[in-house]
Amino acid sequence: MAIPPDIKDSIAKIKPLSQSAVRLMSVMADPDHTVGQIAAIVESDPILTGNVLRVVNSPAFGLRAKISTVSRAVSYTGGNMVVGLALHLCASGIFNHPLEGYESQRGALWRHCLLTAIASREIARFSSGKTDPEVAYTGGLLHDVGKAIMSGSLGNSAREIVAAADAEKTTDFVAGELAAVGTDHTEVGQAIAKHWSLPDPLLEVIRYHHAPSKAHEKYRPLVYAVHLGDFIAMMGGTGTGADTLLYNLDHDYKKFINVSAGELEKVILDSGQEYQQVVESMFGSEEEQQ
Amino acid sequence: MGATRTPGQELRTLALGSCVALIMLDPKTRCIAMVHVVLPESSIDPARSLKKPGHFADTAVPALLEEMKKLGSEGTGKGMIVKLMGGANVMDPNNTFNIGKRNALALKKALWKYGMGPRAEDLGGRISRSVSVDVDSGKVKITSPGRDGWEL
Structure with a gap:
C-alpha cells in the first residue's frame, strides 16, 4: 500500500519538531543519561523552562516549597514528563487535532498517547529482551500520531468500520482504515515520524504497534511493550474514539513480555494514578471519574 | 461512586473500557446508585481499596449498598x-x-453474597461504553463512539 498523494501533501506541511524535543528524545534514548543533561536542554529553551516550572509547582505535585531551578524541577518531574511537555508544546497541532474521523474530542489523542506512554514504560519492565522503559514511554507518546492526519481522510467511514468490526466482517480498525482510505494510521504515522527524522526504534513502534510480530527483531520487545501499553490505555477507557478496542491483541506477547494477571493489574492501577497526576499538573484539576 | 434520589438528577460514567458499571435501583425509595469498577479483587492493593472501595468488585458492592443506606435504603440488597x-x-x-470478563464475574460473585443478581446486563464485546441513569425514569442509557446509543 502506498500513501495517497493528498495525505503525503498534508504530512509534508507538518511543522518540524523543536530542537529541544529532538535533543531530549536522543538523550533519553541513552540509558546512561543524567538529570544534568536534560536540565541543560530545558534551560536552553525559555518556553519549555516556563512549562516545566509551572508543572512542577502545580498542586498535583503537592510540593511544599516552590521550585525555581530547572535541575531541581527535572529531578522531581523526571525526564519522561519533560519529553512529554516538549512534544506537547511543539506538536500541539498534531496532538490536539480534533479527531472527527474517529468521532473523538480535541485532546483525546494526547490523553490516549500519554496513558499509553506510562503503561508502556511500566510494561517494558517485564520485557524478556533488553527494552529501555524510557524509550517505550516516548514510543507510547508518539505511537498514534498518524491519526491526526488520518482523521480528515476517514470522513464518515468510522461508523461503517465500527459496524463491520462489530459484525465481525472486518478483523480490526486498521483493516477498516486500509479499505476506506488506502492506508492506515500506522503507515501515515511512520511517514510523519520520517518527516520528523525520528530514530529507528520509534519508527518501528509507530509502524507496527498493531502488528508487533512484523517489527524488526531488534526492536520487537519494545514494539510489544507499546502494543500492550496501547491496550491498557484502551481498556481504561482512554482511547481515541470510535476505534477504541477494535484491535487484536497479539497473543505471542508472552514470548517478549512476561507479565502475570496480578502484575498487569498493578500496572493498571499505577499507570492510572500517574496519568491523573500528569493530566492535573498540565491542565489543572479535573472532575475525577469514579 | 454515587447515589441520589433527587428528582431530575442523573448519574453518569464515561468510557468504561474493561471497567464495569454497577447500577442499583431501589424501587421503594426511588434511589439510584452507580459505581465504576476497575479491577476484580481488592487483595491486589488493600490500602487503595480502603480509600477507593469502588475500584474493586469485591469492595464495591458493600460500599454502594452503604451509599444507598445513607439515602434511606435498607442496605441489605433486598429488593x-x-x-x-x-x-x-x-x-x-x-x-x-481479559480483565473485562474477570471484572464482570467478580461482580456477580460479590452480588451473590447479598443474594443479588443482575436483572439486565450489557457486557463484553470490543465496546467502550459510557453510561447514564436518571432518577425519574430509572432507565439506563448507553453510548459508544461510532455507534447509535441504546437503552437497558
Missing part, C-alpha cells in the same frame, strides 16, 4: 434492581488481559 454494563473484553488465551 434491589441490579444492572451491569461495560466489561469490554480483550481476547487473551493467557488469561491476563
Whole structure:
C-alpha cells in the first residue's frame, strides 16, 4: 500500500519538531543519561523552562516549597514528563487535532498517547529482551500520531468500520482504515515520524504497534511493550474514539513480555494514578471519574 | 461512586473500557446508585481499596449498598434492581488481559453474597461504553463512539 498523494501533501506541511524535543528524545534514548543533561536542554529553551516550572509547582505535585531551578524541577518531574511537555508544546497541532474521523474530542489523542506512554514504560519492565522503559514511554507518546492526519481522510467511514468490526466482517480498525482510505494510521504515522527524522526504534513502534510480530527483531520487545501499553490505555477507557478496542491483541506477547494477571493489574492501577497526576499538573484539576 | 434520589438528577460514567458499571435501583425509595469498577479483587492493593472501595468488585458492592443506606435504603440488597454494563473484553488465551470478563464475574460473585443478581446486563464485546441513569425514569442509557446509543 502506498500513501495517497493528498495525505503525503498534508504530512509534508507538518511543522518540524523543536530542537529541544529532538535533543531530549536522543538523550533519553541513552540509558546512561543524567538529570544534568536534560536540565541543560530545558534551560536552553525559555518556553519549555516556563512549562516545566509551572508543572512542577502545580498542586498535583503537592510540593511544599516552590521550585525555581530547572535541575531541581527535572529531578522531581523526571525526564519522561519533560519529553512529554516538549512534544506537547511543539506538536500541539498534531496532538490536539480534533479527531472527527474517529468521532473523538480535541485532546483525546494526547490523553490516549500519554496513558499509553506510562503503561508502556511500566510494561517494558517485564520485557524478556533488553527494552529501555524510557524509550517505550516516548514510543507510547508518539505511537498514534498518524491519526491526526488520518482523521480528515476517514470522513464518515468510522461508523461503517465500527459496524463491520462489530459484525465481525472486518478483523480490526486498521483493516477498516486500509479499505476506506488506502492506508492506515500506522503507515501515515511512520511517514510523519520520517518527516520528523525520528530514530529507528520509534519508527518501528509507530509502524507496527498493531502488528508487533512484523517489527524488526531488534526492536520487537519494545514494539510489544507499546502494543500492550496501547491496550491498557484502551481498556481504561482512554482511547481515541470510535476505534477504541477494535484491535487484536497479539497473543505471542508472552514470548517478549512476561507479565502475570496480578502484575498487569498493578500496572493498571499505577499507570492510572500517574496519568491523573500528569493530566492535573498540565491542565489543572479535573472532575475525577469514579 | 454515587447515589441520589433527587428528582431530575442523573448519574453518569464515561468510557468504561474493561471497567464495569454497577447500577442499583431501589424501587421503594426511588434511589439510584452507580459505581465504576476497575479491577476484580481488592487483595491486589488493600490500602487503595480502603480509600477507593469502588475500584474493586469485591469492595464495591458493600460500599454502594452503604451509599444507598445513607439515602434511606435498607442496605441489605433486598429488593434491589441490579444492572451491569461495560466489561469490554480483550481476547487473551493467557488469561491476563481479559480483565473485562474477570471484572464482570467478580461482580456477580460479590452480588451473590447479598443474594443479588443482575436483572439486565450489557457486557463484553470490543465496546467502550459510557453510561447514564436518571432518577425519574430509572432507565439506563448507553453510548459508544461510532455507534447509535441504546437503552437497558
